[in-house]
Amino acid sequence: MPADSGRAGAGAPGPAGGRSSAELGVGEWGTQSWYEDWDPSVRYSPNQVDRIADEGADRFRKLTQNTGPRDKWITPLLDWDAVREGLDPDQERSEQMITGEALVNKEESQIAVRYVARLIGIPLVTGFVISRALADPILNFSLRNNPDAFELSEMQKVEGAEAVHIEETRLRLDMAIGRAPPMTELQMFEHLAEFAAEVQEEERHHNETILINAVSDSVSFATFAGILAQPTRSREATKNTLARLFYGLSDIAKAVLIILVADTLLGYHSEEGWHGLIELVAGHYGIEPSEEGVVIFVGVVPVIIDVLFKYWIFIGLNRISPGAVVTIKVVDRH
Template sequence: MRVRRRLGLPTTDGTTASAPPPPSNKDSGELGLGVGEWGAQSWYEDWDPSVRYSPPQVDRIADEGATNFRRVTRNQGPRDKWITPLLDWDAVREGLDPDQERSEQMLTGEALVNKEESQMAVRYVARLIGIPLVTGFVVSRALADPILNFSLRNNPDAFELSEIQKVEGAKAVHVEETRLRLDMAIGRAPPLTELQMFEHLAEFAAEVQEEERHHNETILINAVSDSISFLTFAGILSQPTRGRDAMFNTMARLFYGLSDIAKAVGIILVADTLLGYHSEEGWHGLIELVLGHYGIEPSEEGVVIFVGVVPVVIDVFFKYWIFIGLNRISPGAVVTIKQVDRH
């Protein structure tokens, strides 16, 4: 309705609306059309240039449409992603540039920029790894360790043994008793009375208890240190700095600089390590190592559920990234991966 009324055509109610006069050169400049009037909004509407608009006005509308199209699709890739390698017009233009000196200057400038960016990325990675480790170590040793040691010496109930530790301690005492009786039987140790045996085992049990309490203290210190390190790491990484951008750009440049075969081999290596046939034993060992670091005894049911669910989820997201992301940046690597999977 609005377009028909603008063009002076009959509307649905039977009336005929006269088309508005075109903007004058006085108000719109040399081409008779200014941004903010009808031209800024008419490049995407259904309009008829043969009614009143002059060729300069039509050209102005076309230019505005092209400008808006470039602005909207600036961050979008080519519509046909399969022919992306054939549409690298920048590389073609640089290869056909007759000005050799300018090409050399551009290459030299790009190399210097990449070198500076790589150095900045290395410094940022060093800070990203070093600062959290040092912070966690200093906080745990300067604050947590003295407080926990004081509690360990003055509070006998602090860092009490868990049920699993008590069972393991009882096994250790039983092994010590068996060792002593064997030594007495073969004459390697003097015979002991039952009272002497009981006193020796009681002393040995106290040593086992003290070791387990110190172990519990170490576990708590590890938890404090790792928590401080993780929070520091997350805080540094969340800050939008030039170093972080340089790190991501360098990683992307290194990955994109690999050949399709190298990309495919690296992806297959990571995928088979995490999701291959023998990865189940690796996941079991990793879970026991991480939980043992914090003094947590893994349950068999929890480990089975974790190993049965988490690798499957990782595999789904991994395949989704290959189909969506890698297909766009390196179709040749995707073809190589598919060929390897067939064999």
């Protein structure tokens, strides 16, 4: 494909009827089929090339009249469009349609892989760099120079007191059985004071790590949302690829995949999983979840997800794959 010369469409007549190259549509650059390149004497800008590629993809998708979902209440006994396409005497047209659609799907799959890699890699790298290059040095400086920074919470103080009490009990047991030399009360107090200072310092470092995690995750989430919100061709290609992969599964495979996801999130073992997930997320950010809040969350959120899931099965999946819906109903009965 010729490189952009910077003079495309700038007043020079194009190869199709005296129009400029910017006005050219699909199949108007001097070729006779989709697997031939355009006239090398014509220069195209990257925007023109992208527009031609998008128009080509749309045209190939429109060649097949059987793309849209049928009405969910009317299912014809005989698909006349499929019969007409199967008996199409224009073999060259059919071959070009199949070849072109395969090329479009292949290109979309490659674009989708690169887009997903960027969608995952860029936010992670950005959050890591921001947290380590900016947040970590600033918070370390504050930790070393400000004794009141990253003060312990009430729960941390209680846990620290329990750790000191356990250390005292351990020392007294060792002295009683002769595994440690006897200590006076003053020596015991000094040892426990030193141990308590170590516990406090560890908890302060833990609070610093929690704040760094919050900064890193916030930057990563903002970057992820910014990339995902951009209406780019890569996002559409990824959406088409995922839809093609799902629709390409058999009805049984669709049903098994849906049942697996539903039972994982909403099965009778899911309550323990939700509890573990809440504790993991809360511990990552240093939050102390209350028991009442956890019970309300586990009792409400899975129910909402279950309702939305069933609504999607009834409205969406029932139109695109009725066989999968029937399989799911049969499995639910057993």
